[in-house]
Amino acid sequence: MTIRDLDEAIDLVGRVYCPHRIEPSAPDRRINTVFCVAGATEQAVVHLRYSAPVVVNAGRFPNLLLLMSASSGAARAEQNGNSISWRAGQTVPLSPGRETIFRFDHAFAQNSLRVNVEQLERTCASLLGYPLEKPIAFELCPLPKAFEAVWQDALRVLCTITSSGIALTPTAAESLDNFLLSTILHGHRHNFSEQLERPVPAATPRVVASAKQLFSERAESGTTVAAVARELGVSIRTLQNGFQKVDQTTPSAFLRRSRLDAAHRILTSATDDTSVTDVALRLGFAHVGRFSADYRLAFGEPPAATLRRYRPR
Template sequence: MTDSAAVRTTYTTRDPEAAREHLEAACGAAVRMEVRLAAGAYEVTRIDAGPFALTELCLPGRLSTAFSPAGLLTVGCLRSGCAELRSGDRSERLGAGDVCLEGRPEEARTLVSEDLRISSVLLPADLVERAADDLSPRRSRPVQFTGLLPAGPRMAALWQRTADFARGAVLTPGGLCPPVAGETARLLAATALAVFPTDLDIGPPSADLRDAGPETLRRAKAFIEANAQHDITLAHVAAAAYVTPRAVQYAFRRHMDTTPLHYARRVRLDHAHTELQDADPGAGATVTDIAARWGFTHAGRFAAAYRRAYGEPPRTTLRR
């Protein structure tokens, strides 16, 4: 996974060996595939979105597929078919609509499937670890996922909505700008930690509560406002405020009833508003270009957020 714009590749074949080779490329791991009953064409699609990737696999017939450890956290949603997943010492039977942790970064896994179509999100292990640091900054070992299934139907639905949002963002014409790609990747990692059971201790340390004061908020806001055009993370904001990421979150919640992420979005929206006021449409300025410059790549969502904030469509501001 790189920091480049989203790149989509699709490969279709009836040759199991060719399908296995493309599975290796798509999943970033060595793959063994045993065909028990062949039926139809295999299709492997991968979208590399920079800090994360999406795959769509169509594996007809009956297969036994073994994946070596890939250093990735892989979360899947079965669109159709059925499968038995084995990862480490855990095994789960899966059907259409199920969400599962397909693979933990350090583990090999085996998938015995029949007429399987599965959509997956691939997250680098270090991205997940940084998200875990935000939740539990004083932990002393890598996060461990203790189950393959979400912690209940609500959590499964949360993952599906988040993955659908990420897929929609990736497929938006023009691609993802770096701030949006980075925020989407962090959202996916944080959601995975919320959805699946882990060994994280996320109780609020008293030191973080003490640090969540007005001075922390002031430093955090100043950093966000000065760096809104960059792909800044919660860790960057915390470092600038000289506190932990959790203390920053507490400070925004306590004093502004919001989150650092929502505040950063509002700052970027304000910058877009100012630029729209100053821009000259006769010189080629467009709402789309200005919005994208500040991290808003979905025109409809930008227009809705802008109207809520300023009481008029962005094109009205630009033309005034």
């Protein structure tokens, strides 16, 4: 949407981000704001652009973590006395609890991910296997170039899902959130990066076997690697190391294969109402095209072919 009243724009943007003040860099306050929020999960994608250069005082940035990608123009941010500049094609993580001031030039447009901080910290704690002793804080610098490309692909997937209008099942939404949050935690330096890089013991074969059983039993009803690790009393990384040691695979790969097997069972007992999209989303596959490619690799034919063969005539 385009908002022609600056005070109205400040109010709407403040509801999504945080209360803030905006000062135009030029005397004229007649600024148009292009603003759009979309979210298929707890993490919201925000598109924002002002028609003139502005200075934004966001205060203490309460409980707000942004990965702010510049799709055009250039920006500068100051947090607790540190500053960073970035331009089109770059993304900067902005951590919560810091005095924050932005300076956007006239061409700056952002596609930002508004991260659920509590969920991110729970994910980090699950990876570590113990609670965080302090809030998470990321280095104030652009994402590494290699990770930037990965991050833009992840954002495109999220935007595609949102624009499709298809409501994700809770399992699919949780799986997508886990992917996004884990990607953030491993892709950019923060105050727990060193702890995440420390070696951890591998889960025992018995724990790995229990995890496999839970993944297989719950492939259709819905579960995640984090949930199973929590239930078995180990960290995600300990479970990952156990799967690697026992089977040279990962818990995520095993769970994905279990979901593909469940999809095959559903499609081979199809009813008139069965559809490939419904099956994919029901089983936690957020990207239907990718599900179809994985299914074909596993069973030698696309899921639509299986459905055609077994659907009642």
